[in-house]
Amino acid sequence: MDFNLSDDRRMLKESLSRFLQDRYGFETRNEIAGSEQGFSRELWTQMAELGLIGAMLPEEVGGFGGEGFDVMTVMEELGRAIVVEPVLPTAVLGAGVLADAGSNSQKALLEKVISGELLLAFAHGEPQSRYSLSDITCQAEKTDDNWVLDGQKAVVLNGDTADKIIVSARTSGTDDEEDGLTLFLIDADARGVSRRGYATVDGGRAAEITLEDVAVGVDAVIGEPGKAFPVIEEAIGRGILAVCAEALGAMDVAKDMTLEFLQTRKQFGVPLGKFQVLQHRMVEMCLEIEQARSATILAAGRMKEDRATRETALSAAKNLVGRSARLVAEESIQMHGGIGMTWEYALPHFAKRLTMIDHLFGDADHHLERFAALSQAS
Amino acid sequence: MDMNFTPEEIAFRDEVRGFLKDKLPEALAAKVKGGKRLLKADYELWHKRLNERGWLAWHWPVEQGGTGWTPIEKHIFEEECVAAGAPRVVPFGLNMLGPVLIKFGSDEQRAHYLPRILNGDDWWCQGYSEPGSGSDLASLKTKAVRDGDHYVVNGQKTWTTLGHFADWIFCLVRTDSDCKPQQGISFLLIDMKTPGITVRPIVTLDGEHEVNEVFFEDVRVPIGNLVGEENKGWTYAKYLLTYERTGIAGVAFAKSGLAHLKQVAAKQMKGRKPLAQDPLFASRVAQVEIDLMAMETFNLRTVSAAQHGGVPGVESSMLKIKGTEIRQEITDLLRRALGPYAAPFVPEGLDEGYNEPPIGPDYANPVASQYFNMRKVSIYGGSNEIQKNIVAKMMLGL
Ligand SMILES: Cc1cc2nc3c(=O)[nH]c(=O)nc-3n(C[C@H](O)[C@H](O)[C@H](O)COP(=O)(O)OP(=O)(O)OC[C@H]3O[C@@H](n4cnc5c(N)ncnc54)[C@H](O)[C@@H]3O)c2cc1C
Numbered sequence: 082m083d084f085n086l087s088d089d090r091r092m093l094k095e096s097l098s099r100f101l102q103d104r105y106g107f108e109t110r111n112e113i114a115g116s117e118q119g120f121s122r123e124l125w126t127q128m129a130e131l132g133l134i135g136a137m138l139p140e141e142v143g144g145f146g147g148e149g150f151d152v153m154t155v156m157e158e159l160g161r162a163i164v165v166e167p168v169l170p171t172a173v174l175g176a177g178v179l180a181d182a183g184s185n186s187q188k189a190l191l192e193k194v195i196s197g198e199l200l201l202a203f204a205h206g207e208p209q210s211r212y213s214l215s216d217i218t219c220q221a222e223k224t225d226d227n228w229v230l231d232g233q234k235a236v237v238l239n240g241d242t243a244d245k246i247i248v249s250a251r252t253s254g255t256d257d258e259e260d261g262l263t264l265f266l267i268d269a270d271a272r273g274v275s276r277r278g279y280a281t282v283d284g285g286r287a288a289e290i291t292l293e294d295v296a297v298g299v300d301a302v303i304g305e306p307g308k309a310f311p312v313i314e315e316a317i318g319r320g321i322l323a324v325c326a327e328a329l330g331a332m333d334v335a336k337d338m339t340l341e342f343l344q345t346r347k348q349f350g351v352p353l354g355k356f357q358v359l360q361h362r363m364v365e366m367c368l369e370i371e372q373a374r375s376a377t378i379l380a381a382g383r384m385k386e387d388r389a390t391r392e393t394a395l396s397a398a399k400n401l402v403g404r405s406a407r408l409v410a411e412e413s414i415q416m417h418g419g420i421g422m423t424w425e426y427a428l429p430h431f432a433k434r435l436t437m438i439d440h441l442f443g444d445a446d447h448h449l450e451r452f453a454a455l456s457q458a459s
Numbered sequence: 460m461d462m463n464f465t466p467e468e469i470a471f472r473d474e475v476r477g478f479l480k481d482k483l484p485e486a487l488a489a490k491v492k493g494g495k496r497l498l499k500a501d502y503e504l505w506h507k508r509l510n511e512r513g514w515l516a517w518h519w520p521v522e523q524g525g526t527g528w529t530p531i532e533k534h535i536f537e538e539e540c541v542a543a544g545a546p547r548v549v550p551f552g553l554n555m556l557g558p559v560l561i562k563f564g565s566d567e568q569r570a571h572y573l574p575r576i577l578n579g580d581d582w583w584c585q586g587y588s589e590p591g592s593g594s595d596l597a598s599l600k601t602k603a604v605r606d607g608d609h610y611v612v613n614g615q616k617t618w619t620t621l622g623h624f625a626d627w628i629f630c631l632v633r634t635d636s637d638c639k640p641q642q643g644i645s646f647l648l649i650d651m652k653t654p655g656i657t658v659r660p661i662v663t664l665d666g667e668h669e670v671n672e673v674f675f676e677d678v679r680v681p682i683g684n685l686v687g688e689e690n691k692g693w694t695y696a697k698y699l700l701t702y703e704r705t706g707i708a709g710v711a712f713a714k715s716g717l718a719h720l721k722q723v724a725a726k727q728m729k730g731r732k733p734l735a736q737d738p739l740f741a742s743r744v745a746q747v748e749i750d751l752m753a754m755e756t757f758n759l760r761t762v763s764a765a766q767h768g769g770v771p772g773v774e775s776s777m778l779k780i781k782g783t784e785i786r787q788e789i790t791d792l793l794r795r796a797l798g799p800y801a802a803p804f805v806p807e808g809l810d811e812g813y814n815e816p817p818i819g820p821d822y823a824n825p826v827a828s829q830y831f832n833m834r835k836v837s838i839y840g841g842s843n844e845i846q847k848n849i850v851a852k853m854m855l856g857l
Contacts, residue, residue, distance in 0.1 A: 206799055208800075208819065209728055209731075211727075211728065211729050211730075211798040211799070212798060212799075213729075213730060216730075216731070235799060235800070235819065236799040236800065236802055236803065236819075256731065257730070257731065277818070279803050279804070279805055279818055280803075280804045280805070281802040281803060281804050282801070282802055282803075282804040282827045282828070282831075283802070287802060287803065289818060347591075348592075348593065348594045348595035348598075349594070349595045349598075350595075350598075356844075358844060358847075359844070407791075411787075411834065414664075414834045414838075415834070415837055415838065415842075415843075418593050418594070418838055418842065419588070419593060419617070419618045419670075419838060419839070421664075421834070421838075422663050422664050422834060422835055422838065423661055423662070423663060423664065424661075424662040424663060424664055424666060425661075425662065429664035429831070430664075432664070432831075433664065433831065436794075436827075436830075436831075437801070437802055437827075439795070440797075440798065440799055440801045440802055441799075444795055444798070446739050446740065446743075446795070449739070450739060
């Protein structure tokens, strides 16, 4: 066993870390998050140049990584700066699906994704589906030489700024059957697509997307019609790993900020850190973060294993991160007192991101149940 | 033991219900229940309605224009108001300063300020905390120096809730630095229009403007605005805090929050069934409901002891801790109930005139913001850690 990062990954981590320190201070981040687009094109391009997107993808499609630990390395650094650029929807979800199941011409698009020119979104969840991956009612019907899509997609990350959108739709089966789902790659400005974008609580952007008689060619299908569920599950699996790693970075920063605060803020004539009750709570935070880190490492290492092994590890990680992120978010605000409640201060923004990660790809309870179900099945 | 309300208390409850039905505007109740942003005018309207009925000052004795209610009656009243969706009574003048003036103020002060509070002429805010003095309030530094028949005040207050609406601020100021910190504090009433006062907004993590910083630069305050005796302010301040604390426990808010949570869980779907029927979620809701039932009874035991002459002391700290934990848990479950729809952040949707269709379910928009905002209840009014220190000392003698 070797728990050290490879040299390549360590170098990527270091250059990314330096870049974010120089160019992505908290004030810059908040300005970007509050802007109309919700991210900076300029910084996005620079991140792409640094190799951040390529690192998430395998060599066959022009990347230079794509393994669990690559995703983890990049996302953890991004979490340390609570980066709002659309890395998750474009590089992890969207590009991941194309690399995994795309046709040759669809895979060819990845070159532009890797260079930062093309933005993707993954429109899967629907208003009724909550965290279920198979509860899809959006319909796609085959006409002579087209597919026609109708339906609604909910809280699509980066949905309002993406150039191309991967949409899941039901082509057979009913309600929440896993079988019968198909993925399509559509242009964001295709006829019949309407998008209502909005900001999210944690500084990102998302959109409600309505598809009304959206006609696409047969070449828009990704992979085999009706057989998309495993592709979707793997994409979400990478998403889970990505946000777990992001949470680790954000938790570390929140913990460090709290520690520094306790060392410097004085009340009753002593630094707050002298109060043993607060010391113990800092220790609790550290313990939980270590648990979350271990679970995430385990999941990263199991990304290539069989489904049961991989998904069990992912659900374990997401459950642990959900619990520890809540603890860190709430405790670090509490231990900061009033200052932890202020918009101008960085900490609560970390806390908000940590909290909202629990609402992505299934919360702690969802993954607790899923873990139980998976381990009963095996 | 008799755990039921007396017939008189039930009659009182019905009277309150009748009043709310007649006098609480539906649009206002809908705003409160929908988690919309309240304007100053909304609070003022509700204060006015209550005052017309003589029900605005529940902590004041009848001779001062208060209701003279028993603790149980106050409890009933608050619970009914919250359940009906009434705005909260802004506590600073009515529930904080009022009782202090009644107990420690001069006759002139009572005659001048109390009617003005009732009539809504003066909106008050609370100037206790400072950047360097939060939990350790007694270390406060804002200084008041005697100069003829004025005090000259210099310093800064912070976290001043609704200070941007306020006409007056009651402040703790340092009038003596050569003694134990607690012994050199005075309680001053300051007109916010006095030259030298600057109010700056603090935006909180939910993007809202509710608290402020207040700066004092050579602010001249007539000596007649001193409450009680010079250097005795700490006693008055602590007296006020027990009123503040019991309010923060918020049994009524927790109950209406729980009812709302259950409604939401009945509407949210999980696996094509209402979330309310999901065993895991249902058990989380049940858990908090059990805690709340017990806490409500604890509150009634305390209230009823006060009715029979007992003084809530350490119980107010215990209630504050449990009550705030429960309120926070309820907002946490509400947030989790929404699933992905907790994420949209549409602050303009909290405005009255907003007419766009909601994103996701119509109850979703305020939920995440309220969860984050609710972090404050374990911080203010004396943080929960400080309450535990009080309990450890006063009850356990540790
Ligand atoms: C939304 C909001 C509204 C407010 N409104 C008002 C207002 O209207 N007027 C007003 O005067 N103030 C107001 N406050 C201020 C509030 O009373 C203070 O925030 C509170 O007293 C805590 O002080 P602090 O923020 O300086 O935190 P600190 O005192 O610095 O505490 C930081 C952390 O250390 C902990 N801690 C401190 N001492 C100890 C100890 N001895 N043992 C263990 N733990 C300890 C605290 O519990 C907290 O978790 C408001 C605060 C908020 C957040």
